[in-house]
Every structure is written in C-alpha cells, then in structure tokens.
Amino acid sequence: MxxxxxxxxxxxxxxxxxxxxxxxxxxxxxxxxxxxxxxxxxxxxxxxxxxxxxxxxxxxxxxxxxxxxxxxxxxxxxxxxxxxxxxxxxxxxxxxxxxxxxxxxxxxxxxxxxxxxxxxxxxxxxxxxxxxxxxxxxxxxxxxxxxxxxxxxxxxxxxxxxxxxxxxxxxxxxxxxxxxxxxxxxIKEWIWSELESSLVLYFTGVSRASAKIIDEQSRNIRDGRSDSLDAMHRLKQEATQMKEALLRGDFLRLASVMQSGWQAKKQSASSITNPMIDEIEALAFRNGAHATKVSGAGGGGFMMFLCDPAQRVGLVRALGGAGGTVYDTHFTSNGASAWKLG
Missing domain, CATH: 3.30.230.10 (Ribosomal Protein S5; domain 2)
Incomplete structure (x- = not known):
C-alpha cells in the first residue's frame, strides 16, 4: 500500500x-x-x-x-x-x-x-x-x-x-x-477573485533562518521592551482589521492595514528587514504597489504586494528585473489531505 x-x-x-x-x-x-x-x-x-x-x-x-x-x-x-x-x-x-x-x-x-x-x-x-x-x-x-x-x-x-x-x-x-x-x-467570490488578481508573490531568492528572528522577538517581549511590545499589540489589532476589510471587500482599507502591519512588524525585531528588502519595496511602490509585506518571520524569502489588477503586469515586469522570481499563485479552500494507492 x-x-x-x-x-x-x-x-x-x-x-x-x-x-x-x-x-x-x-x-x-x-x-x-x-x-x-x-x-x-x-x-x-x-x-x-x-x-x-x-x-x-x-x-x-x-x-x-x-x-x-x-x-x-x-x-x-x-x-x-x-x-x-x-x-x-x-x-x-x-x-x-x-x-x-x-x-x-x-x-x-x-x-x-x-x-x-x-x-x-x-x-x-x-x-x-x-x-x-x-x-x-x-x-x-x-x-x-x-x-x-x-x-x-x-x-x-x-x-x-x-x-x-x-x-x-x-x-x-x-x-x-x-x-x-x-x-x-x-469570503465572497468577488472578493476572493479581486484579492487574487491584486496579489503579486515574489521570491527574493534568499532563504532565511526564521529561528534567529523569532528568538529576537521573543527576547524583546521577555525583556519588556516597550517598542517591540507596542508593535506586537498593533499587529494583533491589525489582524482584526484585516478580517473586517476582507469580509467587507474594502480593498483600500485592506492595503492600508497590510502596509501598517509591515511597518509594525519591522519594529518588533531588527533583522526583519534589510537593505535588499527595502530596495525591492521601493521598486514595487514606484511601479504600482499599494502595500507590501514579507511573508513569515522576515529577513528574506517571499514578499507579497497588493496593486490595482490593471497595473499588475507592470509591477510583475519590474520585479522580474530585480533578480528574484514572481510566482503565479491562487488561494485554496482545503487543508491537508491524504489518499491511498493499492
């Protein structure tokens, strides 16, 4: 089997x-x-x-x-x-x-x-x-x-x-x-489709060790650093705001929350961003991006961008010249699954 x-x-x-x-x-x-x-x-x-x-x-x-x-x-x-x-x-x-x-x-x-x-x-x-x-x-x-x-x-x-x-x-x-x-x-079908059409997923080509970043975040919280703690509370609030924006299909609010969340996340640990990420973010905003964030702990890996779907081609073209890879992606509704052969 x-x-x-x-x-x-x-x-x-x-x-x-x-x-x-x-x-x-x-x-x-x-x-x-x-x-x-x-x-x-x-x-x-x-x-x-x-x-x-x-x-x-x-x-x-x-x-x-x-x-x-x-x-x-x-x-x-x-x-x-x-x-x-x-x-x-x-x-x-x-x-x-x-x-x-x-x-x-x-x-x-x-x-x-x-x-x-x-x-x-x-x-x-x-x-x-x-x-x-x-x-x-x-x-x-x-x-x-x-x-x-x-x-x-x-x-x-x-x-x-x-x-x-x-x-x-x-x-x-x-x-x-x-x-x-x-x-x-x-999520309503039109909201799902609009978000898919607005999203650009970009691999920087640099994998990162998330443990170091996570350890720094945890240490900052244990040490009671007010700037890191305030940033984490903002991230928590923005998760609720993101949920509400998604359910309502408020894409202006959604982009604003994503960008605000990225700014807060950068304050939770020093290694979350770096000059490479900053340069890619600036390039994306010059070419139609409304919001950006690094997926996961930060420091590298995949970045995601939101843009007007009508401007997506231009953003993809600009990112394609930055040394990384743009991934075509779609959302899924199902979790882990298994099947037998024989």
Missing amino acids: IVRARAPLRLGLAGGGTDVSPFCDLHGGYVMNVTIDKYAYATLDPSPSGQAEFFAMDADASQTMAPDGVDIAPGPLQLMKGVYRRVVQDYLGGRAPPLRVRTSSDAPPGSGLGSSSTMVVALVTVFAEYFGLALGEYEIAQLAYRIERNDLGLAGGKQDQYAAAFGGFNFMEFYDNDRVVVNPLR
Missing part, C-alpha cells in the same frame, strides 16, 4: 508573530492568513529494504537505518524522522515498522510560507491515513506543533500548522496553554 498526502502553504496577511510565545501566552495573539496552491508532499509505503528509509527528494538527502534506531539529529531529514518517532511512541505502542518516507515541497525552507511546519502537517497526515488514526484538523495541527517545537526544539509560532491543517481563509486566536481557536471565514 502506498499513501500520499499534501498540505497547503500559507500567506500571513496580518498578525504574524503574535502567535509566538511568550506574547500569545501573556496577551493572546490574533492572525489572519490564507492558504495557497503551493504544497508540501509526503509519500509513505513499506520499506523495500526492511529498514526505515527517509528521502528528502528536493534536498537530495536520504538515510536508511534500523527502525528502532531512528534519531532526530538536525538536518534535512529531521522533520520526517521526528514524525516517525512520535507516531511510533504515541500510536504504535513502541513498535517501529519498516517504512519508506519521501517528501518534497513547492517552496524552499526559509521561504516565509510556513514550509517546514506545513511539511510536518503533511507527514502527520500521511501517517494518520496509513495507520488509520482518527485525527481531526485540530489534533493534526496540535501534534505537528508538539513534534516541531517540543520534540525537535525548533523555534516558531503556531499559525503555520493550523493553516496547513484547515486550509482557506482563517482568523486564528492563540492563548496560553497552547489553546488555539480557528475561525474559518466565508
């Missing part, structure tokens, strides 16, 4: 960073995001060698080992080995079966689209399908979060796992004790 799964990547529209401890534990966090038609993929089948086999196809990395000797050392195979070990421990009574795990992604690590956490969700989903585990969206997201943050010790927030598990437009609330509330939004 072969089982495959995929989980959608996400764009953070507003509130990103307020889902990270300790801010969300102390003050509560709000995030507005949407999933797109870029995915993390996982395939699971019996191991031909009788061992545990792990393949990160896009990283050209692989390892074969005894099923009861799977480690979680850092590297491109860490995520899949972490999921394997957690499933064996929690759901298989410690029995480690000989399996082959293969993964790939439509976006590189450090892209700002939540690619690492989305991959963990895809892996949890494929294992759940393979072993018939009764896990809903909340359980999949919570398990993925525990694996990534607790088992593997990787820094980050909570929104990516829930976006990948649920899919679509979601307003998310984050509280202490890892309590999360996901509020799916019913």
Whole structure:
C-alpha cells in the first residue's frame, strides 16, 4: 500500500508573530492568513529494504537505518524522522515498522510560507491515513506543533500548522496553554477573485533562518521592551482589521492595514528587514504597489504586494528585473489531505 498526502502553504496577511510565545501566552495573539496552491508532499509505503528509509527528494538527502534506531539529529531529514518517532511512541505502542518516507515541497525552507511546519502537517497526515488514526484538523495541527517545537526544539509560532491543517481563509486566536481557536471565514467570490488578481508573490531568492528572528522577538517581549511590545499589540489589532476589510471587500482599507502591519512588524525585531528588502519595496511602490509585506518571520524569502489588477503586469515586469522570481499563485479552500494507492 502506498499513501500520499499534501498540505497547503500559507500567506500571513496580518498578525504574524503574535502567535509566538511568550506574547500569545501573556496577551493572546490574533492572525489572519490564507492558504495557497503551493504544497508540501509526503509519500509513505513499506520499506523495500526492511529498514526505515527517509528521502528528502528536493534536498537530495536520504538515510536508511534500523527502525528502532531512528534519531532526530538536525538536518534535512529531521522533520520526517521526528514524525516517525512520535507516531511510533504515541500510536504504535513502541513498535517501529519498516517504512519508506519521501517528501518534497513547492517552496524552499526559509521561504516565509510556513514550509517546514506545513511539511510536518503533511507527514502527520500521511501517517494518520496509513495507520488509520482518527485525527481531526485540530489534533493534526496540535501534534505537528508538539513534534516541531517540543520534540525537535525548533523555534516558531503556531499559525503555520493550523493553516496547513484547515486550509482557506482563517482568523486564528492563540492563548496560553497552547489553546488555539480557528475561525474559518466565508469570503465572497468577488472578493476572493479581486484579492487574487491584486496579489503579486515574489521570491527574493534568499532563504532565511526564521529561528534567529523569532528568538529576537521573543527576547524583546521577555525583556519588556516597550517598542517591540507596542508593535506586537498593533499587529494583533491589525489582524482584526484585516478580517473586517476582507469580509467587507474594502480593498483600500485592506492595503492600508497590510502596509501598517509591515511597518509594525519591522519594529518588533531588527533583522526583519534589510537593505535588499527595502530596495525591492521601493521598486514595487514606484511601479504600482499599494502595500507590501514579507511573508513569515522576515529577513528574506517571499514578499507579497497588493496593486490595482490593471497595473499588475507592470509591477510583475519590474520585479522580474530585480533578480528574484514572481510566482503565479491562487488561494485554496482545503487543508491537508491524504489518499491511498493499492
């Protein structure tokens, strides 16, 4: 039997960073995001060698080992080995079966689209399908979060796992004790289409390590830095404003909130922006952009821009000459899914 799964990547529209401890534990966090038609993929089948086999196809990395000797050392195979070990421990009574795990992604690590956490969700989903585990969206997201943050010790927030598990437009609330509330939004078709037509997604060509930025944000909150704390409260408020603008189809307000959120985010940590990002932002505004932000923690990866759809071609042309890549993208309404072959 072969089982495959995929989980959608996400764009953070507003509130990103307020889902990270300790801010969300102390003050509560709000995030507005949407999933797109870029995915993390996982395939699971019996191991031909009788061992545990792990393949990160896009990283050209692989390892074969005894099923009861799977480690979680850092590297491109860490995520899949972490999921394997957690499933064996929690759901298989410690029995480690000989399996082959293969993964790939439509976006590189450090892209700002939540690619690492989305991959963990895809892996949890494929294992759940393979072993018939009764896990809903909340359980999949919570398990993925525990694996990534607790088992593997990787820094980050909570929104990516829930976006990948649920899919679509979601307003998310984050509280202490890892309590999360996901509020799916019913976006009118014309608003969905207008936002898709207005959005330009641009990969800077530079992946970044989000952990450093997240650590700085968390340290600023723990140290009580008023400028960082004020910026985080603004980000939280802007998630609510973004939700309201989306539901009403108020695109002038939407662009204003996105730009204001980007300015606030830059105040939460010093490494969120850099001269490269500033230059691309200035170029975009000279060529029709109304708003911009870096997706994810910042520092590189993907940038998103809003513009008048009638001016989109000119903006795309200008960005295409800046050394990065413009991605054609569409929103999705579905979260992680899995299917069996044979």
